[in-house]
Every structure is written in C-alpha cells, then in structure tokens.
Amino acid sequence: MSTVIEPTLAQSRPEDGPVQRILLEGVPWARYEQLSACFPDSRAPRITYIDGSLEIMSPVGPTHESWKITICYLLEAFLDVKGIRFYGRGGFTLKDTGRAGGEPDASYCIGTDKPEPDLVVEVVDTSNALSKLPLHGALGIPEVWLWRREQLEIYVLQKPGALSDRGYRLSDRSGLLPELDVELLAAHVRMPDQYDAVRAFRRSMAG
Structure with a gap:
C-alpha cells in the first residue's frame, strides 16, 4: 500500500x-x-x-460551501421558472459496491424521484483531488456538474457502468436541461453577493 x-x-x-x-x-x-x-x-x-x-x-471550508449553495440556488431557480419538477437529494453516500463510493456535494432527481440522482454537483477545491467521475459513471448518473477554477464544466454520461473518467463527455450544454444557458448561470455564480445573484438570474430568465 x-x-x-x-x-x-x-x-x-x-x-x-x-x-x-x-x-x-x-x-x-x-x-x-x-x-x-x-x-x-x-x-x-x-x-x-x-x-x-x-x-x-479535510472538511470543506466556507468558500466551498458558498460555491455549492449558490450553484444549487441558481439551478433550483431555473427549474422553478421553467416549471420542471425536481427533487433535491443532498450529499448522501453513493456506492457501487466493491468498486467505488463517496459523497457528492449535492444531487438532484429531475422529473421524478429516483433511487439514484440524475444530476450531481461537485465543487473541486484542488487540482489533484481524486476524480469522482468514475463513481458517478459506475452508477449510471446521467450528468455531473463540476465547479472548478470558477468555471462550470458539464459532463454528460456516454458509457454507463464505466469505472473511468472516459465514461463522460465534456459538453458545452446540459443534456438534461438543454434550455439552460450554462455560461449565464456560471456568470451569476461568480457574482459576489449570493442573494443578488439569484434575483438577477431570475430576472434574466423573465426577460
């Protein structure tokens, strides 16, 4: 070892x-x-x-939690405005027994509640952190959002069951939410005030 x-x-x-x-x-x-x-x-x-x-x-710090919560608030605002049913699943432990296990920062079921989430949100604090994409791919989770270096990366599942990063394809748009403007959401995540960011994002969709 x-x-x-x-x-x-x-x-x-x-x-x-x-x-x-x-x-x-x-x-x-x-x-x-x-x-x-x-x-x-x-x-x-x-x-x-x-x-x-x-x-x-080590346990995550306040910056990590702030990024995560802001992304979740903005995602939930989009789903609410578009009338898309969703279920927050939080960060409970996901396991592919014998091969992979870990806790996502946040997760959601879209449309209907399910045993496994459709969408996982991860905030990556360090460049050499162990990738969780193999875990999510092994479980067949359709989409993973990574917030890394103040950019939002969208990974869409291509090979369910693959225990490697190659199970996902980096995409410039969400496969689950094709109407979502990913760059616009990311720009609002970077705003300094969380409350203002959510309100501004809602206004951008209303207009």
Missing part, C-alpha cells in the same frame, strides 16, 4: 485554511466501508474510494 500526504494545499480564500489530503493506494473495499462508518457527520473528513484508491480530505 502506498500513501501520498499533502497537508498544505491552499483553498480559494485564506479564511478557509489549508486543505489536508491523504491518498492511499491498494486499499480493500472493506477498509473503505469501515472508515466511512467512523465518520457519519457532515463536518467529518470527505472519504472517496475509486477502484482501490482511497482519498481522505
């Missing part, structure tokens, strides 16, 4: 503090399940398992 420890990766803002990251290779699935059971609280370390690779990240 090999170990990578990176204790001083910087977050977007100084008040968040450093991100602490430990990556273990060659870890059996049973060990992942044991560790996950030890940290049920939402402020516990984030644990991700992908095909023998186990990543442990």
